[in-house]
Amino acid sequence: MKLPEPIIIDPQSVPSLNWGIIGPGRIAETFVAASQKHTSQRFIAVASRTPGRAKEFASKFNIPKTFASYQDLVADKEIDAVYISSHMSDHFEHAMLAIKAGKSILVEKPITYLPEEAEQIFAAARQAKVLAMEAMWTRYLPQSTILRQLLESGDLGEPELLTASFCADNRSVARLWKPGGGGIVFDMGIYPIAIAQEMLGEPSSIAATGIVRADGMDEESYSLLNYESGARASLTISGIATLPMLASCSFEKAVISLGEPFFVPSSISLKTKDFYPEQTTWVDESGISGHEGLSYQATWFAKYLSEGKFESDVHTHAQTVANIRTAFEITRQIGAKPF
8 A cells, every 4th residue: 555645736826815814913923924935825914903913913024004903904805815813712703704894714723612603604604605714724734635545545444543642731822721712622632633533524422531720721631532433533632741742543454643743744654554564654845844834724725715615625614613513522521611
């Protein structure tokens, strides 16, 4: 069994969209820097309700327009797409504002805390005939295109058991520990949840336990997911402990392992199931490293928009909602209240 070649879209082959930014925080800085370095996308406007923040951000990234009002930004006729990276509790409001103005949107993950709100966003986007995507950037990495080809080939056989972990001591990241700012399961755990979904589908049952602070913010969780196929997944998520961030799945005929961290440009290995396995590995040597991988989703977004699509082919609206539903159920079971 061989690894297929990755599918990489030439950034110069897609339209150069004019982007506006709502919520110029740390992740927006990373996304804009990566996109300016590795794509043909243009960032022409930024809005913030914090005095001086939009101008500071604009100066750093040579963005010509600043707004103190999100309403004024989405009303700008030059803007083709809006990247929304405000606090997670504000995503719904800002997404609906942009959609109402007829703008296509890329919303930081997770798109909302509540599955029902995500469904409303996507329904509104379809009605307005605009593209709406959650920024699940891992789906657009080269290694993910290899993974999808392997899964679609059927050569692996049925999935059996997946393990994935995102454990990093993020106690210094203040927003993760405030209601509305993310939370560990929703902000970090969405990656293990999403990789399990990509390989196994939607769980038929979830059993979760964990550690929750007195204020309701989750610190750590351990979840067992079962699937109608008989497959199982074990997800370990921690914002206080640090462990290798790995994801592997055993199938009937082979094992797939993603390099560490599995959600950034890294590697993918295909192994036999022998005790001493034969292994084939593809390593990302593009030079696009770490969170610079956010740039890939900008190129895919522009491709989808040019094709008149209203959702991503590789991370659909239904898949987005299902992942939020899983995260919501894990937090419910462990007694966390991150929003």
